Amino acid sequence: MGFWQRARYIDRRIIFLLMLLGVGLPLLTNIGLPVRVTRDVGNVYDYIEGLNPGDVILISYDHDTGTLPEMIPMSDAILRHAFSRNLHLVGMALRAEGTAIGRQNFRRIGAEYGREEGKDFVFLGFRPEITAAILGLGTSIERVFPKDDRDIPISEIELMNTVRNYGDIALVISISDDDTPVYWVNYANARFKAKVVPAVTAVMATTFFPFIDSGQIRGMIAGLKGAAEYEKLIKIPGRAGRGMDAQSIAHMVMIGFIIMGNIAYFMSRKGK
Amino acid sequence: MLIQFFIPSKLSSSVYNEITNWAQLIYAFALIVGVFGLVKYHLGRVSRKSDGWIYNLVTVVSLFLMAFLGFAFGRKDGGAFMWIFNYFQAPMQASVFSLLAFFVASAAYRGFQARNTEAVLLLLSAVFIMFGIASVGNSIPPFAEIANWILMNPSMTARRGIFIGVGLGTIAVSLRVILGVERTYLGKE
Numbered sequence: 001m002g003f004w005q006r007a008r009y010i011d012r013r014i015i016f017l018l019m020l021l022g023v024g025l026p027l028l029t030n031i032g033l034p035v036r037v038t039r040d041v042g043n044v045y046d047y048i049e050g051l052n053p054g055d056v057i058l059i060s061y062d063h064d065t066g067t068l069p070e071m072i073p074m075s076d077a078i079l080r081h082a083f084s085r086n087l088h089l090v091g092m093a094l095r096a097e098g099t100a101i102g103r104q105n106f107r108r109i110g111a112e113y114g115r116e117e118g119k120d121f122v123f124l125g126f127r128p129e130i131t132a133a134i135l136g137l138g139t140s141i142e143r144v145f146p147k148d149d150r151d152i153p154i155s156e157i158e159l160m161n162t163v164r165n166y167g168d169i170a171l172v173i174s175i176s177d178d179d180t181p182v183y184w185v186n187y188a189n190a191r192f193k194a195k196v197v198p199a200v201t202a203v204m205a206t207t208f209f210p211f212i213d214s215g216q217i218r219g220m221i222a223g224l225k226g227a228a229e230y231e232k233l234i235k236i237p238g239r240a241g242r243g244m245d246a247q248s249i250a251h252m253v254m255i256g257f258i259i260m261g262n263i264a265y266f267m268s269r270k271g272k
Numbered sequence: 273m274l275i276q277f278f279i280p281s282k283l284s285s286s287v288y289n290e291i292t293n294w295a296q297l298i299y300a301f302a303l304i305v306g307v308f309g310l311v312k313y314h315l316g317r318v319s320r321k322s323d324g325w326i327y328n329l330v331t332v333v334s335l336f337l338m339a340f341l342g343f344a345f346g347r348k349d350g351g352a353f354m355w356i357f358n359y360f361q362a363p364m365q366a367s368v369f370s371l372l373a374f375f376v377a378s379a380a381y382r383g384f385q386a387r388n389t390e391a392v393l394l395l396l397s398a399v400f401i402m403f404g405i406a407s408v409g410n411s412i413p414p415f416a417e418i419a420n421w422i423l424m425n426p427s428m429t430a431r432r433g434i435f436i437g438v439g440l441g442t443i444a445v446s447l448r449v450i451l452g453v454e455r456t457y458l459g460k461e
Contacts, residue, residue: 010381
């Protein structure tokens with residue numbers, strides 16, 4: 001077996017090791033690669049920046065724990081921006097695991113800004129059956145969520161006295177690792193004219209480009225890159241910036257593998 | 273639901289609200305049926321000592337442990353339920369997902385080869401997108417522009433085609449069900 005033939009069938013543990021170095025080293029050091037803000041993320045920032053203090057944003061945690069490293073920096077950046085602008089936040093989840101994730105995030109970032117649960121923000125909890133839940137919110141939030149996540153009746157929560165349905169919500173953000181934001185677009189936007197923004201994993205981004213083009217969504221935050229762009233816009237460095245260094249180097253390693261794999265493929269064919 | 277959309281009235285609105293309520297109730301009961309099926313399947317494998325039965329046992333024990341902790345002590349921050357969620361479930365699931373990077377790298381090296389025209393197009397798209405999205409390439413205008421063009425034109429066109437196809441298919445199947453042409457969901461031919 002010639003050199004190129006052996007190179008084609010290289011031990012996969014070498015590939016794993018190089019990938020580990022590509023991902024691990026940037027996380028241990030602070031490279032600080034540049035981040036360029038794209039139009040879609042800028043649109044989300046501008047829209048939230050244009051809201052008045054006291055306006056309400058509904059954030060739905062529609063993902064599970066598998067994608068936490070990609071979703072949490074995104075959620076942190078949005079929450080920091082909203083709390084710093086004195087906006088009111090209503091949280092919920094259309095995935096069971098999103099309940100614990102969202103509730104903890106709301107309380108953690110809310111505490112950073114001294115915000116009070118029930119007055120400045122509220123977390124409603126989880127509801128199954130996406131379509132019925134999204135449609136139900138358009139008629140009455142209290143009908144879908146009679147109590148919040150702490151088991152306090154909605155009627156007894158100060159913030160919820162003025163928030164009855166999508167008409168009282170300035171923006172809906174679905175933080176998701178699947179196509180749940182499509183349901184928000186189809187039912188909350190198309191049916192009730194709610195303004196929707198998907199904050200999704202990078203692999204899901206292409207699903208939502210047609211909705212940006214048609215004006216059905218205000219913008220989009222996609223993947224760790226989107227989160228890093230948002231951190232740059234709010235001028236608060238977070239985990240996304242460092243994660244983006246690792247992702248960028250990992251992409252370079254991957255491109256290197258593709259080029260090397262093809263060289264080995266053509267050279268071994270030439271040698272036959 | 274359809275009538276309520278086109279003929280809004282007090283009666284149709286209340287029917288619509290009832291249906292959305294029932295949909296959530298039915299889904300909640302479907303979860304119970306799902307849990308029952310899951311437990312039955314895994315306990316069956318444990319009792320038969322099938323290959324890897326220990327993993328089936330772990331699944332059942334984890335399910336009941338989390339349910340017990342949640343019902344007995346609540347889901348408050350800092351409690352046992354949240355401790356297991358934060359320090360077991362979340363890192364384990366994220367780790368499994370992270371393994372993808374390693375397997376994708378291995379697959380890219382071995383399988384992403386320019387064997388024919390379609391493979392060359394796929395390969396070039398992947399390289400331009402990856403480089404254009406990475407911080408380094410994103411700062412170099414031509415690469416960022418090419419990546420953006422691929423995403424906003426060929427990729428979006430394909431995605432639109434899929435959406436339109438799914439939409440037309442849904443309408444066609446819905447009409448077949450409404451008109452009684454499609455009866456397979458009733459167990460008929």
